[in-house]
Amino acid sequence: MKKIPWSKIIIYGLLLFLAVSVLIPLLNLLAMSLSDPKRVGELSGLGILPKGFSLINYEILLSHPLILKSIGNSLFITIVGTTLNLMLTTMTAYVLAKTEFVGKKVVIFFLIVIMVVDPSMITEYLLVKNLGLLDSYTSLILYRAISVYYLFILMRFFNEVPDSIIEAARIDGAGHFKIFTKIMLPLSKPAIATFALFYGIYHWNEYFRATIYLTDPNKWPLQVVLRQFVINQDNTTLLSGLSSESYDVVASLDLPSLQAGTIIISIIPLLLVYPLILKHFTKGALEGGVKD
Amino acid sequence: MKIKKLIKRIREDWVLYLMLLPGITYFIVFHIVPILGMKLAFQDYRIIGDNEWVGLKHFKVLMDSSAFYDVLKNTIIISTMKIIFIFPIPIILSLLISEVRSGRFRKYVQAVSYLPHFLSWVVIAGVWISFLHPADGGFNVIRNFFQLPSIDFMTSKEHIRWVLVFSEMWRSAGWDSILYIAAIMKISPSLYEAAKIDGASSFQQMRYITLPALLSTVITIFILNLGFFMNAGFDQVFNMSNDSVNSVIDILDTYVYRIGILNGQYAYATAASLFKGVVGIVLILGTHYLSKKYTGKGVW
Numbered sequence: 001m002k003k004i005p006w007s008k009i010i011i012y013g014l015l016l017f018l019a020v021s022v023l024i025p026l027l028n029l030l031a032m033s034l035s036d037p038k039r040v041g042e043l044s045g046l047g048i049l050p051k052g053f054s055l056i057n058y059e060i061l062l063s064h065p066l067i068l069k070s071i072g073n074s075l076f077i078t079i080v081g082t083t084l085n086l087m088l089t090t091m092t093a094y095v096l097a098k099t100e101f102v103g104k105k106v107v108i109f110f111l112i113v114i115m116v117v118d119p120s121m122i123t124e125y126l127l128v129k130n131l132g133l134l135d136s137y138t139s140l141i142l143y144r145a146i147s148v149y150y151l152f153i154l155m156r157f158f159n160e161v162p163d164s165i166i167e168a169a170r171i172d173g174a175g176h177f178k179i180f181t182k183i184m185l186p187l188s189k190p191a192i193a194t195f196a197l198f199y200g201i202y203h204w205n206e207y208f209r210a211t212i213y214l215t216d217p218n219k220w221p222l223q224v225v226l227r228q229f230v231i232n233q234d235n236t237t238l239l240s241g242l243s244s245e246s247y248d249v250v251a252s253l254d255l256p257s258l259q260a261g262t263i264i265i266s267i268i269p270l271l272l273v274y275p276l277i278l279k280h281f282t283k284g285a286l287e288g289g290v291k292d
Numbered sequence: 293m294k295i296k297k298l299i300k301r302i303r304e305d306w307v308l309y310l311m312l313l314p315g316i317t318y319f320i321v322f323h324i325v326p327i328l329g330m331k332l333a334f335q336d337y338r339i340i341g342d343n344e345w346v347g348l349k350h351f352k353v354l355m356d357s358s359a360f361y362d363v364l365k366n367t368i369i370i371s372t373m374k375i376i377f378i379f380p381i382p383i384i385l386s387l388l389i390s391e392v393r394s395g396r397f398r399k400y401v402q403a404v405s406y407l408p409h410f411l412s413w414v415v416i417a418g419v420w421i422s423f424l425h426p427a428d429g430g431f432n433v434i435r436n437f438f439q440l441p442s443i444d445f446m447t448s449k450e451h452i453r454w455v456l457v458f459s460e461m462w463r464s465a466g467w468d469s470i471l472y473i474a475a476i477m478k479i480s481p482s483l484y485e486a487a488k489i490d491g492a493s494s495f496q497q498m499r500y501i502t503l504p505a506l507l508s509t510v511i512t513i514f515i516l517n518l519g520f521f522m523n524a525g526f527d528q529v530f531n532m533s534n535d536s537v538n539s540v541i542d543i544l545d546t547y548v549y550r551i552g553i554l555n556g557q558y559a560y561a562t563a564a565s566l567f568k569g570v571v572g573i574v575l576i577l578g579t580h581y582l583s584k585k586y587t588g589k590g591v592w
Binding site: 046177 | 301389400405561576
C-alpha cells in the first residue's frame with residue numbers, strides 16, 4: 001500500500017472542513033424547517049437531519065397570502081427585470097464594441113465615470129420620488145437596467161467575434177440591427193445565458209431598494225418579507241395573515257422553524273439554477289472577469 | 293466642409309444612435325442625474341420651490357458632529373479588519389485547491405465554496421443569526437462541547453465586528469479564490485516538471501513557482517479592494533445590526549441611510565455621501581495609478 005503523505009491529509013482535511021462549515025448552517029436550517037414542530041427542540045444547532053418529519057411549516061408558509069404574493073412579486077420583478085437587462089445590455093454592448101460612430105469616445109468616457117462614481121442613495125431616492133415612481137415596480141426594474149460592469153465584460157466578449165463576419169453581412173446588405181439580432185445574439189448565446197443568470201440572481205436577491213421604494217406590503221418581494229420576518233423579528237405581520245381556522249395550528253408552531261422555512265424557500269430558485277451557473281461558469285465565459 | 297462630412301456620417305449611422313438611445317437615456321436618467329443631484333450637499337432641501345444654496349454649511353455641521361467621527365472610525369476599523377483577515381484567505385484557498393488532483397473532490401469543494409456568494413445578505417444574516425444563537429446555535433454548541441460558556445454574539449459589542457469579518461469570509465472566500473485559481477491554472481506545467489526533476493519538494497514548488505506567478509494577481513486585487521475601502525459592507529451591517537451593537541458597527545453608508553432616508557435630512561445626508569464618494573474616488577484613482585505603476589495594468 002502506498003503511504004499517503006501528511007501534506008495531502010492536511011490539505012484534504014482543511015478543504016473538507018471548509019465545505020462542511022459552509023454547508024452545516026444551511027443544512028441545519030433545512031432540518032429545522034422539516035422537523036416535527038413538537039420535536040424540533042431536540043435538534044442540535046449542528047444537526048442536519050430533521051427530528052421527526054413534517055411539512056407543516058411549508059404548508060403554512062405556502063398558504064400564507066403575504067408570502068404567496070411576495071413570491072409572485074419576486075418572480076415578476078426578476079423575469080421582467082432580467083429581460084430588460086439583457087435587451088439593453090446586449091444592444092448597447094453591440095453598438096459600443098462592434099461599430100464606429102461619431103461620439104463613441106465621449107460615451108465610453110462617461111461610462112467609465114459612471115463606473116467609478118456612485119450616486120448617493122439619497123439623490124437616487126429623491127430621483128425616484130420626483131419621477132413619481134415610489135411604490136411602483138418600474139423603479140426597481142429601471143434603476144439598474146444596465147450594469148456598467150456587465151456591459152464592459154460583454155463588450156469584451158463581443159470584441160472577440162471576428163469583424164470579418166460582420167463585414168461579410170454588411171456587404172450582403174444587412175443593417176446594424178439585423179446584424180445584431182441575426183449574428184451577434186446567436187453567436188453569444190453562452191455569454192448571454194451567463195448574464196441572464198447573474199442579472200436574475202441580482203433581482204431575486206434585491207431587497208434594499210424594495211425596502212425604501214415600496215411601502216405597500218402587498219408589493220413587497222420575498223426578500224423584504226423575509227427581512228421583516230427574520231431580521232426585524234416582526235412575527236405579528238406574518239401570524240395575523242393566517243386564516244382564522246388555523247389558530248390552533250399556530251399555537252403548535254415553532255417560530256424559528258417557520259423562519260428557517262422562509263429562508264429555505266427563498267434559496268430554492270437559486271439552487272435550481274446553480275448547476276447552470278457552475279456549468280456556464282466552468283465554460284469560462286466570464287473567467288477572470290466577474291467580481292460581484 | 294468638415295462639419296458637413298460629420299453631419300453626413302451621423303445621418304448615415306442613425307440606426308446606431310437609435311440602438312444606443314435606450315441605454316444612453318438610462319445612464320443619463322439613473323446615473324448622471326443623481327450624480328449631478330449631489331449638489332444638494334451644498335443646498336438646503338425644499339419640498340416646494342427651488343433649493344437654497346448654503347455653501348459648506350452641512351459639511352461644517354458634519355465636521356463638528358461626533359456621530360460622524362464615530363461612523364468614520366467604525367468604517368475604517370471594519371474595512372481594515374476585513375482586509376487583514378479576509379484578503380489572504382482566498383489566496384490560501386486557491387493554493388489548497390490547486391494541490392487537489394482528484395477531479396471530483398475538487399469540483400464539489402469549489403461548488404460548495406461558491407454557493408454563499410449567491411445568497412442575499414438578508415439570507416446570510418438569517419443564517420448567521422441562527423447559527424450564532426445563544427441558546428442552541430451551532431457555534432455555541434461547539435463552544436459548550438469544549439466547556440466554554442455560550443455567548444450572544446449578535447448583541448455583544450466585543451464580538452460583533454468579528455461576526456462581520458467571519459460572515460463576510462464565509463460569503464466571499466470561495467468566490468474570490470476563482471481569480472487566483474485561474475491564475476494558477478495558467479502556469480505552465482513544464483515549470484513544475486522541471487522543478488520535480490531538480491528534486492524540488494511540493495512546498496518548494498509552491499514557494500518558488502506558484503507564489504511568484506500569483507503575485508501580480510494578488511497586487512491587482514489588493515489594490516482593487518483598497519478602492520472599495522470606504523464601503524465596509526452596507527448590506528451586511530444593515531441586516532446584522534441591532535440596538536445593542538449599532539454604536540460599534542454603524543458605518544458611513546448606514547449613517548447616510550438613517551439620517552437621510554429615515555430622518556429625511558436629505559441635504560445633510562448627501563453631504564456625508566459626497567464626503568465618502570470623494571474619498572472613494574481619490575482611493576480609486578490612486579489605486580489605478582499604483583496599479584499601472586506596479587503591474588502595468590490599470591483598474592479599468
